[in-house]
Amino acid sequence: MTKTYMELWLWLIITAPVLLVLQNWISRHTQTVFLLLTRHTGMAILINQIVFLPGVVLHEMSHLVVARLLGVPTMGFSVWPKKQSDGSLRLGYVHTKKVDFVRESLIGVAPLIFGCAAVAAIGLKLLDLDDVGIALLRGDFLNGFINVLHVFRSADLFIWGYVLFALSNTMMPSSSDRRAWPVLGILILIVGLVLYYVGMPAIIQTALSNVIIDAVRVIATAFTVTIGVDIVVIPILYSVEWILWQFVPGNRLKVL
Template identity: 30%
Template sequence: MIYFYLLLSLTALYYSGRVLLFQLTHLIHRVGGDRRFLIIIWSLIFLPGTIIHELSHFFMAILVGARTGKIEVFPEFLDTENPDGGVALGSVQTPKLNIIQGVLVGLAPALTGLGLLVWLGSLILQSYNLATYQNLAFQIYLFFTVSNSFFPSRTDLNHAIPAAITAAVCIAIAWLVGVQFSLSISDGVASVSKVILVTILLGTTLNLFISFIFFILRKAINR
């Protein structure tokens, strides 16, 4: 059941990020900004998260023996003539990867991001208890940027989706031939899962709170 709650909380975090983007988009448009201005503002707000995301790809590629090229952490407009054209917020150049390398490199930001969120969550709690509010503000900002930057992009999932389908088929075949699987989890895994769950819910709450602030600002400008 804990895995279901984790999946549900990750879904909530993802869509709360979409709500945040929606509110920021309308706020930027309300003050006269266009799509490119929105992307620049978004990329600046989440720059620390983007750097962590791309460095996760980079170092995992090195660990699995893949070649790497230059790293981009600032937005790159793919069609300079069209303001509504595609944009890449960050990228790491890699050659063609095999399926194992592709899965590990593609999912590296998610693994790194979850670890950082748990660590930052514990720091936030410590700073709050010690009333060190200067540290608290910075830690909350980092938590906010990482929680909205660790999800894999569509490109990141190019290898992960075929691998997941292959694994699902193998598990189904094993189950059909009589292999028994245990779904029980140890107390240690359950405890870690609960910490991750609380951390993700904190990120969702933070996104919704900031979205509400953007909403209030937009309504105030309308008046």
């Protein structure tokens, strides 16, 4: 149990920063590609929103659903893009009433939970990527390659691949979603230390361990599937962007 527990956490710790780097790259360069195609800021933002719309809807709906379940009043909902004062692009929002940090943290983490569940379900159940992952973890690269070929033979590959791309690249909580996390993290750490030193019934320890292991496994699996999708998309996106830049005189893009 301890070995499995540590391996899962290591898996999550390795994949999380890799995913963040890839997602930031994809976010910047998809916007650049659409800007190069349209030469119009508003149109580029609109196309970007349409491409990622399935993920944006799931992201904001997860905020809304969890807020309602926790009895937190909502004062606004939108999946319409808006450029922020710092230059970043906000794809949507759910405005909620100011509440305690526990409920605020749960509402903030909702897109990650819903997104990971959706990504894991699509990747493992609909595209059978679990066979690829198992083969690679065992070091069986031949079977891993064969299973990848089976995935590419799927009739619904492009549909589910697109949905997977849109969901996975919008599931990470924004900076405002993470606002209450430090306080909640400190509280969980304190409670955990108290329970560790005071003692906890074995049945509760086992139940908590199983829940944590399952949660970490789903999140790490979703992160891995997303990384795999992004690794396929990035060379294509880079090539398209490079080609489009060749049509820009002096590499100086003029936009409306």
